Amino acid sequence: MLRNTSKHIAIAGAGLVGSLLSIYLKKRGYSVSVFERRGDMRSSDYVGGRSINLALSNRGIRALEEVGLAEELKRIAIPMHGRMMHDMKGNLSYQAYGKEGQYINSISRSALNIALMNEAETIGVQFYFEQKIEKTDLEKTTLTIEDKHKKFTEKKFDLIIGADGAFSAIRDAFRISDRFDYQQFYIQHGYKELSIPAGPGNTFQLEKNALHIWPRESFMLIALPNPDGTFTLTLFFPFEGNPSFASIDSTQAIKEFLEKTFPDAVALMPEYLKEFEQNPTSSLVTVKCYPWVKNNTLLIGDAAHAIVPFYGQGMNAGFEDCRVLNNLLDEHKDNWETLLPAFQQLRKPDGDAIAQLALDNFIEMRDLVADKEFLLRKKIEAKLYELFPTQWIPQYSMVTFHENIRYSEAYTKGQKQKKIMDEVMAQTNIEETWERLDFNEIVGRL
Amino acid sequence: MLRNTSKHIAIAGAGLVGSLLSIYLKKRGYSVSVFERRGDMRSSDYVGGRSINLALSNRGIRALEEVGLAEELKRIAIPMHGRMMHDMKGNLSYQAYGKEGQYINSISRSALNIALMNEAETIGVQFYFEQKIEKTDLEKTTLTIEDKHKKFTEKKFDLIIGADGAFSAIRDAFRISDRFDYQQFYIQHGYKELSIPAGPGNTFQLEKNALHIWPRESFMLIALPNPDGTFTLTLFFPFEGNPSFASIDSTQAIKEFLEKTFPDAVALMPEYLKEFEQNPTSSLVTVKCYPWVKNNTLLIGDAAHAIVPFYGQGMNAGFEDCRVLNNLLDEHKDNWETLLPAFQQLRKPDGDAIAQLALDNFIEMRDLVADKEFLLRKKIEAKLYELFPTQWIPQYSMVTFHENIRYSEAYTKGQKQKKIMDEVMAQTNIEETWERLDFNEIVGRL
Numbered sequence: 027m028l029r030n031t032s033k034h035i036a037i038a039g040a041g042l043v044g045s046l047l048s049i050y051l052k053k054r055g056y057s058v059s060v061f062e063r064r065g066d067m068r069s070s071d072y073v074g075g076r077s078i079n080l081a082l083s084n085r086g087i088r089a090l091e092e093v094g095l096a097e098e099l100k101r102i103a104i105p106m107h108g109r110m111m112h113d114m115k116g117n118l119s120y121q122a123y124g125k126e127g128q129y130i131n132s133i134s135r136s137a138l139n140i141a142l143m144n145e146a147e148t149i150g151v152q153f154y155f156e157q158k159i160e161k162t163d164l165e166k167t168t169l170t171i172e173d174k175h176k177k178f179t180e181k182k183f184d185l186i187i188g189a190d191g192a193f194s195a196i197r198d199a200f201r202i203s204d205r206f207d208y209q210q211f212y213i214q215h216g217y218k219e220l221s222i223p224a225g226p227g228n229t230f231q232l233e234k235n236a237l238h239i240w241p242r243e244s245f246m247l248i249a250l251p252n253p254d255g256t257f258t259l260t261l262f263f264p265f266e267g268n269p270s271f272a273s274i275d276s277t278q279a280i281k282e283f284l285e286k287t288f289p290d291a292v293a294l295m296p297e298y299l300k301e302f303e304q305n306p307t308s309s310l311v312t313v314k315c316y317p318w319v320k321n322n323t324l325l326i327g328d329a330a331h332a333i334v335p336f337y338g339q340g341m342n343a344g345f346e347d348c349r350v351l352n353n354l355l356d357e358h359k360d361n362w363e364t365l366l367p368a369f370q371q372l373r374k375p376d377g378d379a380i381a382q383l384a385l386d387n388f389i390e391m392r393d394l395v396a397d398k399e400f401l402l403r404k405k406i407e408a409k410l411y412e413l414f415p416t417q418w419i420p421q422y423s424m425v426t427f428h429e430n431i432r433y434s435e436a437y438t439k440g441q442k443q444k445k446i447m448d449e450v451m452a453q454t455n456i457e458e459t460w461e462r463l464d465f466n467e468i469v470g471r472l
Numbered sequence: 473m474l475r476n477t478s479k480h481i482a483i484a485g486a487g488l489v490g491s492l493l494s495i496y497l498k499k500r501g502y503s504v505s506v507f508e509r510r511g512d513m514r515s516s517d518y519v520g521g522r523s524i525n526l527a528l529s530n531r532g533i534r535a536l537e538e539v540g541l542a543e544e545l546k547r548i549a550i551p552m553h554g555r556m557m558h559d560m561k562g563n564l565s566y567q568a569y570g571k572e573g574q575y576i577n578s579i580s581r582s583a584l585n586i587a588l589m590n591e592a593e594t595i596g597v598q599f600y601f602e603q604k605i606e607k608t609d610l611e612k613t614t615l616t617i618e619d620k621h622k623k624f625t626e627k628k629f630d631l632i633i634g635a636d637g638a639f640s641a642i643r644d645a646f647r648i649s650d651r652f653d654y655q656q657f658y659i660q661h662g663y664k665e666l667s668i669p670a671g672p673g674n675t676f677q678l679e680k681n682a683l684h685i686w687p688r689e690s691f692m693l694i695a696l697p698n699p700d701g702t703f704t705l706t707l708f709f710p711f712e713g714n715p716s717f718a719s720i721d722s723t724q725a726i727k728e729f730l731e732k733t734f735p736d737a738v739a740l741m742p743e744y745l746k747e748f749e750q751n752p753t754s755s756l757v758t759v760k761c762y763p764w765v766k767n768n769t770l771l772i773g774d775a776a777h778a779i780v781p782f783y784g785q786g787m788n789a790g791f792e793d794c795r796v797l798n799n800l801l802d803e804h805k806d807n808w809e810t811l812l813p814a815f816q817q818l819r820k821p822d823g824d825a826i827a828q829l830a831l832d833n834f835i836e837m838r839d840l841v842a843d844k845e846f847l848l849r850k851k852i853e854a855k856l857y858e859l860f861p862t863q864w865i866p867q868y869s870m871v872t873f874h875e876n877i878r879y880s881e882a883y884t885k886g887q888k889q890k891k892i893m894d895e896v897m898a899q900t901n902i903e904e905t906w907e908r909l910d911f912n913e914i915v916g917r918l
Binding site for chain 2 (some may be wrong): 193201202204206207208210211212265309403428
């Protein structure tokens with residue numbers, strides 16, 4: 027019967043979601059302890075293992091606003107107003123993400139995480155690093171934790187929240203409990219990070235305020251800007267087949283392939299060969315599971331719904347989880363017994379929707395954005411959006427800029443719009459005639 | 473480079489599949505050690521935890537023939553030639569499973585398992601009981617095993633085979649390795665075993681040579697005969713909702729519900745209330761994963777593809793795995809390096825197919841078998857089978873009696889047949905006119 031806010035809550039994971047959630051809960055008056063397997067990323071000897079920058083958009087910003095950190099963090103973020111596509115010859119084409127003033131933000135993962143941890147500590151959250159969760163007892167609500175001296179301690183809490191990511195240790199206890207549905211699957215592509223250094227005087231060597239894409243049908247390279255003038259590049263590339271990480275297996279083959287495929291990028295990357303050979307190749311997992319709650323233990327963020335990065339929504343979805351949970355704490359007057367089931371029922375369809383959207387968007391990013399018919403489709407949809415700004419909102423906009431539309435709603439509406447647009451695009455001579463379409467009638471089909 | 477048969481193979485799990493596989497491999501000349509978490513079921517103090525009897529059909533029998541045990545085991549099996557349906561008033565209707573002479577077999581799980589272990593030990597397989605696999609190292613091909621004295625030992629093998637069931641410990645090592653796709657999901661129903669005792673002089677109180685079904689749309693009770701005149705009953709029933717294990721929560725409610733719903737069965741079950749209240753309620757999981765092979769470790773049987781029991785194929789599929797593996801050992805001249813990838817590529821579609829067939833068949837068993845239109849459909853299909861015995865084989869027959877047809881093939885063909893039958897059944901007045909159908913034309917649609 028966890029009703030009042032004097033309870034002691036353990037959060038597993040001091041990543042982005044765990045740190046943000048600790049602030050929300052501490053502000054409500056809970057006693058909050060955060061246990062992190064890795065060391066403190068604020069210490070000098072910390073070695074990171076995750077992606078360098080992230081796309082922060084409206085859903086994430088909304089949560090940061092609620093905890094009072096949005097302004098501070100926007101200052102270190104770089105707005106990206108659209109996609110800049112690079113073809114094989116280095117020709118550029120540009121596509122805005124939304125209307126004037128709508129943009130996503132490139133932000134440093136570590137800067138964001140550190141800001142969240144600092145704020146959390148300032149208001150009294152206790153962080154414990156190098157603490158490995160060895161066992162979670164879902165009946166007793168206890169954690170058995172191994173500290174850096176290999177000492178094991180069993181600790182009891184009123185509530186445990188697993189915000190410990192795609193490979194959550196808390197979730198392991200769920201997985202071996204009865205009637206827990208669980209799925210993990212990998213796409214055929216892995217990724218490798220590369221970089222473009224800053225130009226003279228920390229200038230940006232590519233357009234600063236865009237997300238750059240080198241779409242190559244079955245794979246792609248992308249680049250996000252960093253405040254110091256550098257770009258972090260990510261190559262999403264098949265593990266097997268031709269071409270693939272497996273097939274390009276010599277320095278010479280790497281050199282030839284990259285120079286031929288991404289000539290304008292490679293020209294700006296003096297270290298690309300070294301980076302390609304030395305940086306790890308990582309895999310991309312989707313995790314789905316249910317329930318997210320067993321007794322007094324909850325899974326949240328990637329621990330509950332890890333997704334691929336192609337919609338730039340992983341962190342934003344996790345932050346939205348925290349905001350939704352906080353709203354439910356208001357609604358349920360901090361009665362966890364009723365709010366935990368309500369939380370998972372409400373959020374599960376949204377987690378499933380963004381997982382599917384993220385998988386689908388990979389095909390859009392790597393292939394369709396270079397497709398003439400697809401660009402015309404986007405143009406027609408932009409026109410519909412302009413004429414009927416509340417009735418026809420393109421799916422990308424719903425997901426990215428309309429935080430009041432649930433992911434599941436964005437998914438369903440987007441599917442409906444896609445069906446209508448398929449019909450529109452099937453009309454003969456649509457390239458010539460599209461401006462004379464009866465847009466009223468099209469919106470009427472919704 | 474495991475080429476010749478002097479290698480040492482560890483099998484995890486002394487269940488049906490592990491024991492059968494150990495015989496196959498020992499007969500080829502391998503040194504085979506079987507490690508079982510539980511005690512020896514042949515010892516007097518063994519407490520079982522699994523279902524009491526199973527349906528053995530052609531695929532399983534084929535494997536038992538290959539290891540020379542089919543005749544011995546058929547003697548303790550009871551042929552079931554068809555389904556005997558019991559309605560709410562105790563009225564019976566009967567549906568044969570196939571043609572004259574085609575039947576499935578009710579067999580005791582423990583008797584079958586013991587026969588396999590005895591044979592394996594006779595030919596030199598080493599069994600080790602109460603051995604818990606703590607860790608599997610997929611790189612080094614080692615098992616860290618905890619014995620009953622809590623002593624841990626790391627053992628190295630040339631090959632490790634995980635035949636340790638739906639909750640395989642070997643599979644845990646796969647799950648935490650990179651790029652392993654894994655899914656476990658539970659159906660909404662659980663099951664509980666009940667029993668009908670033998671009549672005077674060990675007589676059978678229901679028709680002996682049938683599988684009995686009490687189909688009740690959203691749930692069902694089934695009964696399989698045992699050699700001692702008893703029947704083992706299994707109630708498949710929702711966990712939640714109304715009615716469900718949760719809703720029938722008092723002795724009085726259980727009594728009223730069972731007496732009303734299964735009157736003829738309950739009349740033969742003096743202990744039904746005690747059994748209902750004391751026997752455990754178990755859940756039903758489906759497990760899918762891939763790959764089944766990492767280096768020199770292989771998953772097989774339920775460890776690779778656990779399914780629900782509604783097609784009576786779980787054990788048969790596992791036995792078929794062993795037979796297919798043995799065939800590939802012949803083909804590849806015991807070169808495991810090439811045969812392991814070949815095995816998983818060949819068998820994965822069959823594992824997926826039988827998983828889906830088993831899920832689909834639950835609806836057929838609990839609901840459709842009591843449906844008039846469905847029975848007519850079966851009658852028309854039986855006619856097609858009679859007229860075109862090689863072209864139109866009903867799906868149930870393909871799966872159960874035609875061991876040369878792969879599960880994946882039976883699934884695809886069955887889907888095609890279903891589509892044609894949907895069209896046939898949609899004809900007006902089909903109940904009256906079906907005997908005048910142009911059966912030649914129908915088969916021509918295949």
